[in-house]
Amino acid sequence: MGKLWVSRREFLGMAGAGAAAAAAYGLFRSRQDLPPLRPPGIASEEEFSAACLRCQECVRGCLTGCLEPAGPEYGAGKLWTPRFNPDLARCEFELCGRACAKACPASLMSAVPDAEVRLGQAFITRKRCLVWGQGKPCLICYERCRYGAIEADEKGRPHMVPEKCTGCGACQNTCIAEPQKAIIVYPLGRVPEDEGDAGGGGRKRGGV
Amino acid sequence: MSEGRRERRVEVRRRSAVGRGMTGIRIARLSVQLALLGLFLAMAWAASYPPSGFYPDNLFLRAEPLNALTTALRGFSLAVALPALILLFLTVVSGRFFCAWICPLGTCFDLVPSLGRGKKGGLREIRPRPLQGGEGKDGGGRLRLKYLLLVLVVLLQAAGIGLLWLYDPVVIVNRAALFALSGYLPVIFLALLLLAAVYRPRFWCQELCPAGALFSAASALGKKLPEKASPLALRKEEERCIHCGRCAAACPFEITEVADTRRSGRLALADCALCGECVKACPKEGALALTSFGATLLGSGRGKAARASTEGVEAVG
Structure with a gap:
């Protein structure tokens, strides 16, 4: 009585389950550069x-x-x-x-x-954008943005206004650039700094 | 003590839970289990937009106390914790009934055919072991891994490493149901069903499940509670018991204390899920009973149920 024991079969079973869990954790290291975007309103x-x-x-x-x-x-x-x-x-x-x-x-x-919800931060990669990259007229993202976070300049080129962006993803969802979308929502703090307006690309922001 | 060392060898014909041998308590329990599993699945299905205004779509997940406990670690709210507190209270005053009557994962385990349950109609030798005598400790006096897992899961959760998603039974089935709806493969759920099918049907519940460990620990709190105050209790009359061991052989949770103990009155066994299989298997009238506030719900050794359960017993030596 009071002795602690488990049978060999049970021990092997438990050890096996533990090893499988450990192996699963070891095998599945993240292979993505960016963390996933999250639903709105998480603390961290x-x-x-x-x-x-x-x-x-x-x-x-x-x-x-x-x-x-x-x-x-x-x-x-x-x-x-x-x-x-x-x-x-x-x-x-x-x-x-x-x-x-x-x-x-x-x-x-x-x-x-x-x-105060911010799911992320939209960012325009200019070389993929139809307007910036190929000179074709397109302002679907500008039309779709509900928050006024995308402005168009006098030449019809979209510019980000990062302070107004909630990261709702309407622009990314609607972007027609191929094969990769030109406007993509990045996790906060992981927005690229070159080639765009979000991180201060140096271009003057056009008024509408 | 000499009597206590007597060897018993009992061979019992074991049947699958759904199959021959359907009697009152099994029909009752299976009906409750299937109704609640159906409700669980219906609520998972109904959890699509818009959220229901009348009841929380995630009630089962909220009522699971291990989830409520780890949620409370981040910020306690009575409204959120209430279903889990009610369930914990009922567990303290009666026992780990959740596992045999409500748990959707437990219901799925009871529904899969299992090698551990014995082939239909086949003979399986059950546990020739010495009668312990004396009090009969819960779990045969051994430390079960589930308690270690429970402590580990809660400590790691507090330290910022989440493992609950991997171990919580309600979460596992909820995810399996919603994965099935959207075309993903619920691998953890299927692996556990496989474990139940090729090994023992309730191995997970008794040895690994951290929620089960929490229920067991909670039920140990109410150990001293008298039978009259308990909404669901297992009662034993030691004078009527012939120590044949059929109750131990019938127990899906593989508890032997019902046979071994020399106590009379309410058996508040931490691991007992109050399924009533032992009462059904017991051939002696009045030796075992499921009771509610002192009133007998199901007695042993009476009517068809007892005859059906004893006809499978081939030899008592």
């Missing part, structure tokens, strides 16, 4: 990826379908966490009543009010 990426249950309630509850489970390319630490993918749809956090935050059983997306 670190807290979110640690506490997220990967239950998929937010993915299911999203109005527009802009969320998807992150694949193994983001590493085991973020596996199946919800990833905001503007290529799927834009985020409508002001219209849907924050459906993902309501769906989350761990209450992880209620940290920020609507007015």
Whole structure:
């Protein structure tokens, strides 16, 4: 009585399960340069990826379908966490009543009010842009932006106004540049600095 | 003590949970399990936009106390924690009933055919082991890995390393359901079903599940609670018990203490999920019973149920 024992079979089973979990963590290191974009209103990426249950309630509850489970390319630490993918749809956090935050059983997306939500930061890569790169007329991103974060200059070229961008992804979702989109939402703090306006590209900002 | 050392050898015909041998308690439990699994799946399906105004679509996930505990580590809110607190309270006063009656993963384990449950109609030798006598410690006095996992998961969560998504049973099934809806493969869920199918149906629940460990620990708090105060309890009358070991052989959670203990009254066993299989298997009238506030819900050794459960017993030596 009181002796601690497990049978050999059980021990091997437990050791096997532990080894499998360890191997899964070792194998799935992140192979992405950038962390995934997140649903609106999280406190921090670190807290979110640690506490997220990967239950998929937010993915299911999203109005527009802009969320998807992150694949193994983001590493085991973020596996199946919800990833905001503007290529799927834009985020409508002001219209849907924050459906993902309501769906989350761990209450992880209620940290920020609507007015302060920033999902990321859109950035124009000029060489891919139809206007900047090929001189063709196109201002779909400008037309689609609800926040006035994209302005057009007198030559019809789009410029970012980073302070106004919420990262909702409408511009990326609608961009028709191929094979790669010219305007892409980057995670905050990871926005490229060259070739654009977001990081102070040196161009004068055109007024409309 | 000499009696206590007596060897028992019992061979019991074991059946799959869904198959022959459907009797009152099994039908009752399976009905409750299937109804709640259906509700769980319906709520997962209904969790699409717009969110329901009448009830939280994530009620099952919120009611799972391990999730509520780690959520409370980041900021306690009574409104969010209430379902889990109610469930924990019921666990303290009755036992780990969640696992046998509510848990969607446990229900799935009970539904898969398992080699560990014995082939249908085949004979399987059950546990010839010495009668321990005395009090009979929970879990045979061994430390189960699930408690270590529970402590590890909570400590790591507090330290900023999330493992709950990998181990929480409700989350695993919820993800599996929603993955299935959107065409992804629920690999963890399928791996656990495979484990249940080729090994023992409730191995995960009894040895690994950290939520199960939390329920077990919570039920240990209410150990001293009298039978009359418990909404669901297992009662044993030691004088009527013949120590045949059929209850231990029938237990899906592989608990032997019901057979071994010399106590009478409410058996508050930390690992017991109050499924009633032991009561159904017991051939002696009045030796075992499931009770609610002192009233017998299901007694042993009466009617068809007892005859059906004893006809499979081939030899008692």
